[in-house]
Amino acid sequence: MESNKRLSRHEQAVMVQLLRAHGLRVDGRAAATERHMTLETEEIPSAAGSARVRLPGSTEVLAGTSTELQSHVSEGAQTTIPEGCLTFRVEFCGAADRLYQGRGAEAPSAEMTSLLASIYQPARRLRRSLMAGQQTEDVRGQLRTRYCCWSLCVDVLVLGTGGGNVVDAATVAVRAALATTYLPAVEWREGVGRGGTAGWELVDDWERYQPVDVTSAPLSITLVWMAEGKGTADGVTGESILPDPVVDPSAEEESSAAAALTVASAGSRHLCGVLQRGVLSLPPETVKKAVEQGITRCAERCASLDAFIAESIAAAEADE
Template sequence: MVGLSVGEKHFIQGGIAQDLRTDGRRRLTYRPFNVETGVIPQANGSARVRLGGTDVIASVKAELGKPSPSQPDKGKVNIYVDCSPTAAPMFEGRGGEELSTELSGALQHCLLGGKSGAGAGIDLSSLVVVEGKVCWDLYIDGLVVSSDGNLLDALGAAIKAALTNTGIPKVEVAVGASGDGLPEVDISDDEYLQFDTSGVPVIVTLTKVGRHYIVDATLEEESQMSSAVSVSVSGQGRICGLIKRGGAGLDPSVILDMISVAKHVSEQLMNKLDSEISAAEACEEES
């Protein structure tokens, strides 16, 4: 973890208490960020997000598969995050593996809801080709290139940008295919369907330091946290998932207030992210 002197700790905590953080931001202000799309040509969609000193990449690969028997009318999405050992000293060895597992699970929960699919921010029914027989499986891979805090929000933004950049090949199903066997399908090489990301949420993490909470915490600020709550919110203001980290307990009224703040902050973040994605897509088309 980040090694700070007693004076540095007091400086960080005192600044947050006065709504003036060490980098000049207020408690509910994100660092400047930018988005690049199409960074991995072999993928169906990809994006890179730089949020202050945090740098992450997300890629999407689409493959035809078979729907789960319990959810024949839905496709499948698998999310895996890898933390590069060079991103931070703490990622070397087991530390990186544990954080990768934690981030993968958190993103799965925030973007796909519970096991039943309730609260899912990604429309899995749009991935079905033939109900009960053929669907698209999306494999979403995240890579942490550099870490300076707030990895979950950055990865969530990168995944939303990568999904916006994703083209799903058009599929023609053979006429008259029936029975228990899998139908024959023809995958187009030049026709693609744009993935609908209107319901894909952004993730807002509120980190509690002392009596106050902040958004987009840096590594130094995260080292002083008592707890953190990550809320995924769709563009329509719907809560898609909520995760708490840290050992300190939170009063239910505090959690409700944090959710309210997260919904407010998510509107600004969503607008900024959408404009950055549009600009990145325009640059990709020009190049």
């Protein structure tokens, strides 16, 4: 997720000097301090669930979910537990940055889409909660099972990248959008299909709406290492990486970083993905430490996000 907020060499040198000598960053944060995120849920009335996340410095990500019902018939006994379907579509807006105008948005959009798909791959509990209905019948001694499941598409719109750290903001937006998605109950009924046959029908009863299970939905933490040495990082051996990474990087820090690591984890239980970027290599001990730190921070973030969602749902119910 490159941004065009590039710093000159001298500015970078000052940034690295400040960090090394005082452990401070240009915006006054300590190396391990995250910024406050602004999260608003249910912003889009026409989406099943939605969330908007903002970081200081105009990083803005909007996520919305849309649902579709799919049915399937399977002959014979079923042994495995069936799952629903989750897909992602990421779009970097041309308005966010000049870089994303025209075809410039294709590469970052595709990269983010595959990142989200890959970190949500382990979330089996989430996909299982998308199963809507199951109906087994006996057709002349043959067992036949009908399934009905939700196919959920999460659209992610990156509206601004000026504050950096779009990946982390996007994972928060996606998890919040999923957490605010409620699915109606589905029942197998006679006389609702074409020509009066039996079919699946939505039950229009708010009491029986079910939320999507997001306990296994991951959040990510991005850590960035700065290098000191000859100007910008370029795989030159004369450079050394500062031992302590910077958490939640701003756009300026991202563009002058020597190496970056994104750690995605669902709570503290499951490490869903680790991705390295940048032009300098990292020692294995540093990476291990960073992954541990990432898991802890993801767990904290998941807990505070869950608390926020629960609070906002309670507030919405109190309003009604």
